[in-house]
């Protein structure tokens with residue numbers, strides 16, 4: 001069976017680099033949404049707890065329930081209806097409109113739209129949001145925003161930062177006026193954290209750096225992180241093909257000499273994005289993916305029993321014209337995980 005190996009040493013290396021940047025492990029919220037970017041929600045959560053991380057960020061209530069016991073605080077980014085509740089949970093409020101559907105007595109983090117225009121309340125709606133939430137006895141434990149271009153060389157990052165600085169001042173005034181405690185403030189994802197030299201917020205929401213990647217790391221001189229995941233596949237069948245014979249759907253690979261070809265138990269059905277005649281991909285050991293990737297198999301020019309398909313997804317991300325996030329996140333949650 002195909003499997004994912006999770007390298008604990010590399011994960012801990014990344015956590016060390018990240019907590020050095022935030023100033024302490026208390027200020028790291030590990031982002032575990034989407035099955036921990038395909039790495040396995042429970043596996044990564046368990047190791048994060050062992051490292052000493054106390055905060056996590058997920059997308060849904062279902063994800064939060066799986067890791068409820070492992071963290072003190074869990075921010076839930078995109079859950080519209082809350083049907084069950086734990087003291088660890090902080091529900092993101094993504095619009096003024098969302099307030100009316102929230103149950104009473106929960107804890108929330110207000111998302112503020114500082115320029116990404118995806119979701120969040122507008123800065124001038126903050127007082128109304130605070131009033132609406134307080135009326136329902138909802139505790140505002142956090143106020144946060146998200147950067148649209150933290151990983152790109154542009155000034156967007158700085159103007160959004162200055163908008164959020166103003167938001168923080170406004171929130172403090174509102175809290176004084178309404179006699180409410182000052183909430184936690186957070187705005188940094190991985191790239192924003194590493195672009196900030198004197199990190200002074202309450203915590204950072206760190207996703208992709210946890211898993212060993214940072215886009216444009218070269219441009220920004222980011223520190224070296226180590227990929228946590230490697231993907232392995234097992235041999236199903238081997239044959240010797242003659243010069244001129246073709247392999248797989250469409251016969252798009254034709255042998256230019258007699259050669260050995262094996263199929264392995266991994267395909268796009270497992271979330272390994274489909275490579276075809278327009279791509280070329282070589283595994284870390286130098287084996288070539290021959291022809292098109294099928295739903296459940298791919299073919300390589302080897303007969304090794306077990307092959308490492310990747311141990312760093314940057315090459316594949318380039319080949320597919322996408323980002324590292326998409327390569328790992330699309331992997332099927334059914335692929336077995338092993339911690340090494």
Ligand SMILES: *Cc1c(COP(=O)(O)O)cnc(C)c1O
Nearest residue numbers: 031146189190205206207208209
């Ligand atoms: C996914 C996400 C993050 C993590 O971003 P990375 O670039 O992976 O560090 C942080 N905050 C929010 C709101 C997110 O949706």
